[in-house]
Amino acid sequence: MSNEAPKTTTKAITPTRRFERPLRLWLLLAICVAAYFLCSSASAADPSDFLPPDQQHALYSADMPAGVVGRARLTRRGPVANYYQPVKFVGPEGTMFALPQGAAISRGEPNLMAGLLIGGVYRFRVTGIPNAEGAELYPTVELIDRMYPPDGLATSYPIVLKIDEIDMQAALDGKLVTRVVYLEDPQTAIPLVQTDRQANVMDIGEHQDALGVADHFGRAVAIIRIGSLAPPRAPSLMPEFYFGYPSWAPIFQPENDQPTAVEYQ
Amino acid sequence: MKRSFFETTTVCALVCLFLVGCQTSNPSAMGPGSFGTPLIAPQASLHAPQASNDAQQNVELSAPAAAGVTQVAFEQSVPVETVGFANGPLRVAVGALANRGANCNTNQHASECQSCNSGACGPKTGDCQTCGPQGYVEYVPQGWNAFGVDPQEFICDGGDHEPKARLTRDDQINGLQPEDTVVHYTSEAGDIKFQPSNRVCVYSPRFASIRKITGAVAGEKVTGLNQVDRPLGTEGINKDLPGLVMRDTTELARADMVKRLDFIRDRNRGVRVEGDLAPIQRSNVLEMMTTISALELNLLLDEQKALLEEHASAAIAWTIGESVQVAIEDMKPPVLTRDDSVEAFTVYEFPDAGRLRIIKMADKAHAQPGEEVGFVIRVQNVGDSTVNNVVITDNLVSRLEYVAESQTTDLKADFEAFPNSSESLRLEWRLSQELKVGESLLIEFRCKMR
Known part of the structure; x- marks a missing residue:
């Protein structure tokens, strides 16, 4: 029998070995924290967070095809669908406006009033253009928002769609005039007297978006596009020309509400 | 087997990278859900494998025996799963996502799918369950303008907006914003106090236009047609239509596109007001004055004491007259005596309580641009002491133009x-x-609505 002592192994614990386990835990924790921040920074990149709050049409512009902005408004909140918003067409003296009634189109009225649907594109006819005898224009109007008047005042305070002589002359010259009508913010309204025939208009450059500028000054409600497009000769193309004849409601004005020359002097 | 430190760290790093990859591949990390509903469907269909995994977990939770028969479970029940998007939860019918491609591509479900895509129905509708909604954001009816009023359509005047009005040493008012109508005065104790009026609003929307004229010539280059000669007059004449003529563009010798300032604004528009109730307006001045006199009921008159006595008696009669009584031998039970009548009327005196009440009203509820609107300001001392140095200030907004020589006052001012x-x-x-106490000042003036 051999009385051998049991083998014992001794291992010296070096200072490096002693700190290896806490170091490993710290490294693991650091990696997890870094991974968490990577994930959180990716999820925080929401594009809408960087848009100013008053940009109602941040993803749209007035240069988009007619009807895009109006139909996009129908997908947003608010009682805008199936509401006939009263509008009033106003032009220079002698100008007549007419909306199509089915395939026919009437002679026109000087200050045409009608109820239009938000989202629809309405092509109307302008005749009696000053300094352009016999010329006709067929602009389009697209309502992109509505008004919220008190009861009984809807037709008394329509959206005024004003077209002046500069617009019509530019359109007859082959240019495209885009007008974005907006409701003025009363806090930043232009301090000038305004009537129907003296509507405030602001000209912008070609590199600017009319809808974006209008969003800064108020609430955009309509887009008017005035070009020199003429109706097609083929009757089968007429529905396409008039954007499918969206329905509109006629509004008849009393005789004494017709503006007179004295009123606007 | 003991792992080395390098192996452990590598494994942990791989696990973390895998988690990061899962997070970034999740559509919620990209945040496009905030763009609206139309973008949601393509994303959901792109991530259909992940969605089907979620659905499988859902099925296993509800029916463990159905594991491995995921397709059957989709057709039987459509679990609605909440998928985490950046801006709040988005409810998606996960099971319907998987079989959307199978059903919606067939002609028989084309009309149903079209109605579902347009958002005309919710996820509980039978048609949409079969062909599949693609995910939608829950509609919250309490959105902006739930009451159908837009404050921008009203011209308001009155009140005291932040920062509040205050008087400086040189007798100037600071913090007077447009619309503000305040009165400041000196009480008997020498304190200078401000009192804002109420806001009066007149419905008067006004429109303006932003015009952009785009031609075919811009930046020394022809970007399109310069001019189209269009025949005028009667239509239907059989003549050749004019050709499209490109002209030389020599008008512009130099065109520098200068970036201009889009706008300069003095005030922020602020946040849209939610739940703003329609203002109550008076269109008749006489009726308005009647209302003001009704508000003067702040003294207890003799004929009102009988009414007060009656109400006090009624209040006593309505109280419970029963109470707990304890009977002890040879002792009388205590009797609780209650007040039978109003014995005293206490009037609390507040020293140096000089107070002014200022009321502002308009004689029209709505006005067209160009019309005149009459305003009335009534300042009354409703305190218990006389006040001095009464100054009424009305800061008009930009659309109100004061009509010259139209103001009148009933006291000298x-x-x-x-x-x-x-x-x-x-x-x-x-x-x-x-x-003095009880005295009032009436101011009338007219403004033209710009």
Whole structure:
């Protein structure tokens, strides 16, 4: 029998070995924290967070095809669908406006009033253009928002769609005039007297978006596009020309509400 | 087997990278859900494998025996799963996502799918369950303008907006914003106090236009047609239509596109007001004055004491007259005596409580641009002491133009008008005398709606 002592192994614990386990835990924790921040920074990149709050049409512009902005408004909140918003067409003296009634189109009225649907594109006819005898224009109007008047005042305070002589002359010259009508913010309204025939208009450059500028000054409600497009000769193309004849409601004005020359002097 | 430190760290790093990859591949990390509903469907269909995994977990939770028969479970029940998007939860019918491609591509479900895509129905509708909604954001009816009023359509005047008005040492008012109507006075104790009026609003929307004329010539280059010669007059004449003529563009020798300032604004528009109720307006001045006299009911008159006594008696009669009584031998039970009548009427005196009430009203509820609107300001001392140095200030907004020589007062007051920051006027009435208890000052003026 051999009385051998049991083998014992001794291992010296070096200072490096002693700190290896806490170091490993710290490294693991650091990696997890870094991974968490990577994930959180990716999820925080929401594009809408960087848009100013008053940009109602941040993803749209007035240069988009007619009807895009109006139909996009129908997908947003608010009682805008199936509401006939009263509008009033106003032009220079002698100008007549007419909306199509089915395939026919009437002679026109000087200050045409009608109820239009938000989202629809309405092509109307302008005749009696000053300094352009016999010329006709067929602009389009697209309502992109509505008004919220008190009861009984809807037709008394329509959206005024004003077209002046500069617009019509530019359109007859082959240019495209885009007008974005907006409701003025009363806090930043232009301090000038305004009537129907003296509507405030602001000209912008070609590199600017009319809808974006209008969003800064108020609430955009309509887009008017005035070009020199003429109706097609083929009757089968007429529905396409008039954007499918969206329905509109006629509004008849009393005789004494017709503006007179004295009123606007 | 003992792992080395390098192996452990590598494994942990791989696990973390895998988690990061899962997070970034999740559509919620990209945040496009905030763009609206139309973008949601393609994303959901792109991530259909992940969605089907979620659905499988859902099925296993509800019916463990159905594991491995995921397709059957989809057709039987459509679990609605909440998928985490950046801006709140988005409810998606996960099971319907998987079989959307199978059913929606067939002609028989084309019309149903079209109605579902347009958002005309919710996820509980039978048609949409079969062909599949693609995910939608829950509609919250309490959105902006739930009450159908837009404050921008009203011209309001009155009140005291932040920062509040205060008087400086040189007798100037700071913090007077457009629309503000305040009165400041000196009480008997020498304190200078401000009191804002109520806001009066008139419905008067006004429109303006932004015009952009785009031609075919811009930046020395022809970007399209320069001009189209269009025949005028009668249509239907059989003549050749004019050709499209490109002209030389020599008009522009140099065209530098200068970036201009889009806008300069003095005030922020602020947040849209939610739940703003329609203002109550008076269109008749006489009716308005009647209302003001009704508000003067602040003294207890003799004929009102009988009414007060009656109400007090009724209050006593309505109280419970029973109480717990304890009977002890040879002792009388205590009797609780209650008040049988109003014995005293206490009037609390507040020393140096000089107070003014200022009410502002308009004679029209709505006005077209160009119309005149009459305003009435009534200042009354409703306190218990006389006040001095009463000054009424009305800072008009930009759309209100003061009609010259239209103001009148029933007490002697010095009137002055100063231009203000909103291109209108700041009206100021300085009362020449002190205002005793119960006395009132009536100011009337007219403004033209710009």
